[in-house]
Amino acid sequence: KGSLFHLMFSCFTIPTSTDKIRLMYGINSCSGRVEVLYNGIWGTVCDDGWDLTDAAVVCREMGCGDVIEAKSAAYFVPGQMWMNTVQCTGIESTLKSCRSYGIASCSSNKAAGVICQPAVTLVNGTHSCSGRVEVRHNGIWGTVCDDGWDASDAAVVCREIGCGNATEVKSAAYFGQGSGPVWMNNVSCNGTESTLKNCVLSGRVRQNCSHEKDAGVICGPKLRLQNGSSSCSGRVEVLHNGIWGTVCDDGWDLTDAAVVCREMGCGDAIEARKGAFFGNGSGPIWMNNVNCYGNEQTLKRCRSPGWDVQNCNHYKDLFDCMHSCVF
Template sequence: MATFSPSASPVRLANSGNRCSGRVEMFHAGQWGTVCDDHWDLDNANVVCRQLDCGRAQSALSNAAFGPAGRGPIWLDDVYCSGNEPSISECRHLGFGVHNCGHHEDASVICEGKGVEGEVRLVNGGNNCLGRVEIFHDGQWGTMCDDLLSLDIANVVCRQLDCGRGRMILSRAAFGAGEGPIWYDDLFCIGNESSISDCRHSGLGVHNCNHNEDISVVCEGKVRLIGGSSFCSGRVEIFHFGQWGTVCDDSWDLLDAEVVCRQLGCGRVLSAPTWAHFGQGSGPIWYDNVMCTGSETKLSECRHQGIGSHNCGHVEDAGVVCEGKYRFVQYTDTTECVFEHLLICLPFSSCQLLRL
């Protein structure tokens, strides 16, 4: 029978270096413990984020996504929140310490967080590693103008977000026009700056742009496709513990591939090849027996055996083919555009994008 806990227990998010993302841990009976991911969803995550004053939830992650797995007791299982509770302990659950889980099922959360001066985020892309670039300054989120585009800008933004290298920088509000101030224009980065605020620019709030010129960025992120004909097809590789590894094709299907396509901003899925169709990878095999519903925003939100737990060889590496999300429309004779399924607009280009 589900129970309610009348008093709030302290909560923290561990193992990320950011107080607004990480493995969910709660303090009870003098000891920190974790929460099992059975029935873990965005309503539950929203309660945790609100309790920590971290804004709205962006993701509700399962399978010890912020591994290595936690220690100590597992305090809650089968948590059911409406989303309005002031604390996670006030949601329905089986009772403190009652569970049928292991720490490989520890629940995690990524919250939107409260902006701090100079912070960067990517908006409207479905995950935190692609979307419209926004910067927090003077208590307000604002955008960047697309004058003087270069991939060096994308590299700085992606590094600042811990999203790997920049894959693309897009012009003309590719992920929708923003609101509020336009903070940067005529931005020039070398590519090795630690934050976008270290790059040269016209001055905060100095610009001759409108929001139809907002910059967007696609980062390599925690998932990539290797060995295909484009950024949107290839062998699935994921980044864990500082190392790229592959996904085993046991139970691999279109629902799993659909989540990868969504995470990469690559539109609809076309196929989910198995048996190392795009060549065998190397290094660890991070996931096996992946089971997605197809609605997840990231592959890490899908169920699997646990990070690094598998019975596979690289001959079983899973692949994905997505349709791609943008196609080339037109360019002038004086510009250069590189395009496959997705478009990279190089410096000073007048490339136009059409969302498929």
Template sequence: MTNPFLLTLCPFLHFGPHFMHFIDYYPVRLTGPSRCAGRVEIYYNGAWQTVCDDGWDLNDAQVVCSQLNCGVAVAAPHSAHFGKGADKILFDDVACTGSETHLTRCSHRGYLVHNCSHNQDAGVICSGEKIRLIGPSRCSGRVEIFTNGSWGTVCNNSWDINEARVVCRQLGCGTALSVLHFGEGTGEINEVTCTGSERYLPECSYGRVGAQNCNHSQDAGVICSGRNLKLVGSARCSGRVEIYNSGSWGTVCNDNWDINDARVVCRQLACGTAVSLRQFAEGTGQIWLDEVACTGNETYLTECSHSGFGVHNCAHSQDAGVICSEQPPVA
């Protein structure tokens, strides 16, 4: 009997008199909460096989995200973050530049050559489908997700403040204040379930919803705090401080910048406590704040005393930076 899975791969197969192999690449998938976040698996010799996390980094993850049309790589988890695989380990010591079109074109030790266990299965988190809020501002409105070439909505059946937190966080829109209906959208309807701690929507569980279970009168919406703040660096919780104002991101001058100011930044971003101040790469565009003076107890950076938006005597060589602990303190 013909294997129906192989029929879907016909464009990539070469049939010779005694063998069959893939000319271009082996299929890749992510096994996890969504199609754009999970354990990396490659279909080889009739089974889905994993990749060892030795040397696994964002360059390798980017190739997977590109191959799956899942946007940009935002994390490359190690240590079987998405659970252990069950079959063989196909690759070890993968080393991509990030520009390869398929994971099998990256450098590695060879097929089935490794010194790993499934405790080291590599994972990937991609930015996934684009999301946006359609409403009165960039940070409040109906939640829409771009899938299959068009914008669709999210059903509010299981939608609550946990899902809203993830949307606000991903969009750089501060914290979630409430959930609300902002009118009916069009297109596909998605169902999303988050714990609230995820950094990006693909880390949540979601899928398509049939018309019999939800309609556009149930489209979910979000109101975020809009106190837009982010850290630009190698991780979400360390980097150059930037705030969103008047339609663009800009930096903060480090005149009088101290650990109290850093504490407010880390708290606002749910990044735990401030560990240290540090200079990161120079930003571009506006310098939005100067002479920031926080007590350390403020909820948002813009609640601290400062010289006024866009009022400064600084250069980007003075851009403030923060390193946070990344984990909220235990109560």
């Protein structure tokens, strides 16, 4: 029986040509739909049996720290399937080392996803896309020295955290001094890197820099409020795949609105309005039936059927943080 058991699973492990993995359509480089490369083609993983143990392996393989959530039902977007019923023990270093029932016969709307702890974050900014740059190394958060810090470096950070383009480069602890190690110094990015850790740097840990020189950045946000009476009121619009679109008001309430106000740096939500109060938007209606717990850092982390998965019209574009937010 032991030999038969071994034979059964050796036949269904991931092919050795599946040696690459990536996360797509997430809000940063540490979240998104799980994709694996097989025979030169990227495909997704079926959510049958997908759980936190499997997701933890992906997060570790991606260099993204601990898993926050394991997502199913094409939370990020549907996709062609390559793997089905992944069974990880949790100690594997790569997803291909986990047991799997091979190439999937699974519908595209069951694509698995993950949300991991990011390796880079912005702290003390006016919104979620601005602040002091902090990086996680060996499980400990620290800062980046501003020696050599420029627009190319800032651009990599903004892209990695899902915040679009860099609009301002900050130095000299503009967002306040951090604590802990100054992990990186003399960072030199060419601007095309997917993560800050892929950039060239002269030193990690051992360098001559203090927190008075902590680097910062202001990125273009992925969320905005349009046609309101202030910067904290208006129609909610989100940026996805480089295109601005709106959010349908189906199921929209103060809990969802609170996430938007916090992400925008606008305090508490006063009112959540529906029915295109500030006029119809244009372009795609990116999100529908948004369902936030209320503690999410960004609207994109809230539950929804997926990007552009909706039956909604612009006359139902919603509005948030009405008139002003409470500070």
